[in-house]
Amino acid sequence: MSKSVFYHAGCPVCVSAEEDLVNLIGKDQVSIVHLGENQSRIPEAEQMGVKSVPALVTPQGNVLHINFGASLEDVKA
Amino acid sequence: MSKSVFYHAGCPVCVSAEEDLVNLIGKDQVSIVHLGENQSRIPEAEQMGVKSVPALVTPQGNVLHINFGASLEDVKA
Numbered sequence: 064m065s066k067s068v069f070y071h072a073g074c075p076v077c078v079s080a081e082e083d084l085v086n087l088i089g090k091d092q093v094s095i096v097h098l099g100e101n102q103s104r105i106p107e108a109e110q111m112g113v114k115s116v117p118a119l120v121t122p123q124g125n126v127l128h129i130n131f132g133a134s135l136e137d138v139k140a
Numbered sequence: 141m142s143k144s145v146f147y148h149a150g151c152p153v154c155v156s157a158e159e160d161l162v163n164l165i166g167k168d169q170v171s172i173v174h175l176g177e178n179q180s181r182i183p184e185a186e187q188m189g190v191k192s193v194p195a196l197v198t199p200q201g202n203v204l205h206i207n208f209g210a211s212l213e214d215v216k217a
Contacts, residue, residue: 067164083198087144087165121160127206 066092070108071117072099074132081117084129093119098138105139143169147185148194149176151209158194161206170196175215182216 067088071081085093096104098116108118112126115134119127144165148158162170173181175193185195189203192211196204 079200080198080202080204083200083202084196084204087169087198092164119161121157121164123156123160125157125160127157127161128208129204129206131205 065122066094067122068094068096068111068120069117070096070098070104070113070120072133072138073097074117080130084119098135102139105135109135142199143171144199145171145173145188145197146194147173147175147181147190147197149210149215150174151194157207161196175212179216182212186212 069081069085074081085095096108098105098108108120111120111124113120113128113135114126115128116132116138117129119129121127146158146162151158162172173185175182175185185197188197188201190197190205190212191203192205193209193215194206196206198204
């Protein structure tokens with residue numbers, strides 16, 4: 064995995080913070096996955112260790128949970 | 141403010157995650173402040189809106205609380 068993956072669920076509170084982070088890292092260095100719209104990717108996120116969104120999974124596989132929008136359980140509901 | 145500021149307190153659990161993030165953004169784009177060693181900068185962090193460490197304050201002034209190492213109250217103690 065050479066890109067970071069940014070998982071979110073459209074959390075309106077965090078949009079501006081998320082955009083800041085993506086801009087800092089560089090848009091071409093981050094894949095953005097909207098788990099609310101792509102629920103089929105929730106298992107992949109869980110396997111990476113994502114517990115809540117928004118979260119950034121780095122190329123080294125570390126999960127950074129950023130602020131707190133919603134738990135994955137909430138996104139599934 | 142043109143650089144991001146990364147506030148931490150030496151949280152051993154988060155060191156690897158922090159290094160990942162700093163590498164992603166670019167070391168020359170981030171000022172790193174160890175609040176445990178520089179307690180005089182805690183008021184500045186609080187004024188920015190930092191509630192816990194590690195946290196990244198973006199050039200736009202957004203505070204991203206990343207995972208959870210310790211509250212600022214704990215760092216003061």
